[in-house]
Amino acid sequence: MGMTLSEKILARGAGKSAVRPGDKVWVQVDVLMTHDVCGPPAYAIFQREFGKGARFWDPAKVVVIPDHYIFTEDPHARRNLEELRRMAREQKLPHFYDAFSPRYSGVCHVTLPEKGHVVPGSILIGTDSHTCTSGALGAFATGVGNTDAAFVMGTGKLWLRVPETFRVLLHGRLSPGVMAKDVILRLIGDIGVDGATYCALEFQGEGVASLSIDERMTLCNMAVEAGAKNGIIPVDGLARRYLEERGVDCSLAEASDSNAQYLATREYRLEALVPQVARPHSPAHAVPVTDCEGEPLTTAYIGSCTGGKLEDFVAAAVILRDRKVKLDTYAVPATVAVREAIGRVQVDGKSVEQILKEAGVKLGEPSCAACLGGPEDTFGRLRGKEIAISTTNRNFLGRMGSKEAKIYLASPATVAASAVAGCIADPRPFVDERSWELVAQASRGASLPGVGNPG
Amino acid sequence: MAEKLRGLAFVVGDNVDTDQIIPAQYLVYSLTDPEERKNYGRYALSGLPPELGRFVQEGQWQSRYSVIVAGRNFGCGSSREHAPAALQIAGVKAVVAQSYARIFFRNAVDGGFLLPLETDLPLHERIRTGDAVTIDLDEGVLTHEPSGRSYPLRPIGDVEAIVRAGGLFAYARQLGIIKANP
Numbered sequence: 001m002g003m004t005l006s007e008k009i010l011a012r013g014a015g016k017s018a019v020r021p022g023d024k025v026w027v028q029v030d031v032l033m034t035h036d037v038c039g040p041p042a043y044a045i046f047q048r049e050f051g052k053g054a055r056f057w058d059p060a061k062v063v064v065i066p067d068h069y070i071f072t073e074d075p076h077a078r079r080n081l082e083e084l085r086r087m088a089r090e091q092k093l094p095h096f097y098d099a100f101s102p103r104y105s106g107v108c109h110v111t112l113p114e115k116g117h118v119v120p121g122s123i124l125i126g127t128d129s130h131t132c133t134s135g136a137l138g139a140f141a142t143g144v145g146n147t148d149a150a151f152v153m154g155t156g157k158l159w160l161r162v163p164e165t166f167r168v169l170l171h172g173r174l175s176p177g178v179m180a181k182d183v184i185l186r187l188i189g190d191i192g193v194d195g196a197t198y199c200a201l202e203f204q205g206e207g208v209a210s211l212s213i214d215e216r217m218t219l220c221n222m223a224v225e226a227g228a229k230n231g232i233i234p235v236d237g238l239a240r241r242y243l244e245e246r247g248v249d250c251s252l253a254e255a256s257d258s259n260a261q262y263l264a265t266r267e268y269r270l271e272a273l274v275p276q277v278a279r280p281h282s283p284a285h286a287v288p289v290t291d292c293e294g295e296p297l298t299t300a301y302i303g304s305c306t307g308g309k310l311e312d313f314v315a316a317a318v319i320l321r322d323r324k325v326k327l328d329t330y331a332v333p334a335t336v337a338v339r340e341a342i343g344r345v346q347v348d349g350k351s352v353e354q355i356l357k358e359a360g361v362k363l364g365e366p367s368c369a370a371c372l373g374g375p376e377d378t379f380g381r382l383r384g385k386e387i388a389i390s391t392t393n394r395n396f397l398g399r400m401g402s403k404e405a406k407i408y409l410a411s412p413a414t415v416a417a418s419a420v421a422g423c424i425a426d427p428r429p430f431v432d433e434r435s436w437e438l439v440a441q442a443s444r445g446a447s448l449p450g451v452g453n454p455g
Numbered sequence: 456m457a458e459k460l461r462g463l464a465f466v467v468g469d470n471v472d473t474d475q476i477i478p479a480q481y482l483v484y485s486l487t488d489p490e491e492r493k494n495y496g497r498y499a500l501s502g503l504p505p506e507l508g509r510f511v512q513e514g515q516w517q518s519r520y521s522v523i524v525a526g527r528n529f530g531c532g533s534s535r536e537h538a539p540a541a542l543q544i545a546g547v548k549a550v551v552a553q554s555y556a557r558i559f560f561r562n563a564v565d566g567g568f569l570l571p572l573e574t575d576l577p578l579h580e581r582i583r584t585g586d587a588v589t590i591d592l593d594e595g596v597l598t599h600e601p602s603g604r605s606y607p608l609r610p611i612g613d614v615e616a617i618v619r620a621g622g623l624f625a626y627a628r629q630l631g632i633i634k635a636n637p
Contacts, residue, residue: 041537069483129558
């Protein structure tokens with residue numbers, strides 16, 4: 001019997017010829033990623049369990065990316081950045097994207113692929129639930145807590161239960177104004193926030209192949225919002241080019257066997273999909289935008305690992321060009337490389353940055369910012385009874401900083417259209433075949449810097 | 456593992472996420488500093504909707520409730536281990552839910568913070584906040600004292616050895632995967 005992509009990767013990591021769903025295996029971890037919120041407590045557990053002078057199993061395989069609470073005066077957050085620096089110093093970590101240094105990058109899940117840390121066929125463990133984003137490049141990538149991370153720091157190993165694979169087959173192509181975010185919101189709406197619990201969520205089909213790398217990352221990013229252990233997409237020609245530009249070895253790239261066993265399969269015709277909006281307070285509350293057009297809003301937010309990539313801003317810019325926002329609108333590029341690219345990439349002769357600024361959008365510094373609320377002084381944090389539409393991943397009660405606020409989740413196109421309309425709006429009337437082609441063109445033409453040498 | 460565990464229940468519904476268990480703004484506190492970590496007890500479950508009542512009373516550092524009774528998908532959302540840690544610091548010994556989000560379950564087991572027990576029944580519809588409950592781990596039942604009714608719990612399964620050892624590190628030492636003493 002054949003194996004799925006995730007099963008193949010875990011079998012290799014466990015040193016076995018085959019594994020089956022439900023097997024409990026010890027795997028060798030290829031990359032461990034941590035950030036400023038979970039790095040310090042994980043390191044404290046590491047030192048408690050392995051001793052003060054203990055060394056990491058392999059410092060070159062640990063990637064430290066502070067991103068959560070950076071642009072804040074909160075003294076505890078500042079202290080945690082210092083703790084992270086101490087860890088990097090004591091363990092002589094070569095891959096440390098320190099805050100307020102020239103190497104600072106921003107959101108970890110966008111940094112990892114950008115800087116060439118995501119290797120297809122590898123096992124990537126991170127202290128963040130959205131670590132599943134990196135599955136877009138054919139890695140088995142999943143989030144863990146501090147104890148598991150501390151264990152990996154000392155041993156390079158982790159026990160995992162081999163997940164069943166839940167297959168999502170995408171056919172056709174998205175229409176102008178419709179994005180990967182709409183696909184994943186619809187899927188979560190259909191299967192629920194625990195619809196893929198413990199599963200590997202694998203996306204296949206020509207519909208996936210039609211999506212850019214940024215868009216594939218959006219799909220895998222929200223796998224955890226359906227309860228999945230990982231999201232994963234097999235490497236194709238486009239992914240291979242992206243990886244090779246960054247000097248990444250693709251020799252372990254795999255795909256599911258034709259006779260692999262799936263727990264379930266769901267199919268979507270992309271051309272039939274309309275923009276989706278997840279109503280408060282669950283990502284599973286997805287409805288077609290046409291069901292909630294005109295509903296009131298106060299705030300719009302474009303950012304995070306889900307919706308703060310270059311293509312997300314280009315899509316917003318296509319809609320915001322020569323228009324003004326009526327809502328309090330915040331834009332937070334995920335990384336410094338995305339921030340630089342929006343100053344450079346043009347839509348019809350104007351840079352994305354210029355378009356955002358002329359529209360009246362407030363531009364923040366690359367970081368997680370208000371996606372998860374954060375300290376009081378966080379850029380874009382919701383206060384009081386605001387009603388926001390956001391490109392982020394979670395609209396749980398209180399998620400963006402205020403328990404009285406309401407959050408709708410949507411694609412960057414829908415958020416931009418809503419910011420212009422002043423209420424929930426369908427982005428499709430704002431775009432046509434020609435203008436939407438600019439999104440793909442701009443993203444294709446803008447190979448991000450940082451290529452070649454993982455930092 | 457203690458054989459029997461008695462306490463007052465705090466009852467919540469489906470899909471209680473880690474932002475409700477410990478809102479992200481509090482994740483700045485140290486989990487090791489003995490004074491600072493008390494904040495996790497103080498703010499545990501402070502993100503719940505107000506109509507569920509307060510889990511920790513104003514000005515208190517711990518909760519009077521030591522058993523959480525929940526519906527489906529308890530602990531969904533972020534991977535923050537601060538969530539099971541906050542519940543433990545607040546005084547929680549066990550959660551009894553219909554199902555868990557996997558990272559929360561893993562964290563609870565591997566960190567040895569609390570017992571994530573499962574039941575097939577929607578006990579959150581049959582038990583009220585403040586009711587006394589007894590959990591008999593050897594028998595695998597929860598007894599609701601006001602009604603005298605007992606409900607079966609699912610076997611812990613795969614991870615029982617880790618739970619019995621008290622967490623991942625103790626388990627790995629038993630297996631000889633890591634050295635006996637740091």
